[in-house]
Amino acid sequence: MIHTSHFLAEVALSSTQEIFDVLVETSGIKIERIVSTGQQTPAGEWYDQDWDEWVMVIKGHGRLRIDGQDELIEMRDGDFIQLPAHCRHRVEWTDPDQPTVWLAIHFPT
Numbered sequence: 001m002i003h004t005s006h007f008l009a010e011v012a013l014s015s016t017q018e019i020f021d022v023l024v025e026t027s028g029i030k031i032e033r034i035v036s037t038g039q040q041t042p043a044g045e046w047y048d049q050d051w052d053e054w055v056m057v058i059k060g061h062g063r064l065r066i067d068g069q070d071e072l073i074e075m076r077d078g079d080f081i082q083l084p085a086h087c088r089h090r091v092e093w094t095d096p097d098q099p100t101v102w103l104a105i106h107f108p109t
Helices: none
Strands: 019-027 029-036 053-060 060-068 074-075 082-083 090-096 100-107
Touching: 053 074, 060 100
Parallel strands: none
Antiparallel strands: 019 029, 029 100, 053 082, 053 100, 060 074, 060 090
8 A cells, every 4th residue: 555645744743742643663673753842851861772773853853862972963854864773872952942843764774
């Protein structure tokens, strides 16, 4: 079955938590849309994944922290980053005044 949609259509918003929508999941690959409205990774927590992740900000503004790096990574419309497996990272800030819409692609190393 062929399915079409628009990436920014029907974007759910929440003031309390990020929204994760899995768009495609198949053997070894997961594509998801993440919507943040002022959320950040809880203090002391890190993402440390067994797979590579490619992330792009489609719309909005956020800041990432990579473990061991002093500088935050600014992410705005069109910016992307590839995070290798076990690259500890966290979301330090997302814009509370507008949704930040991320495209995340998870794939094996």
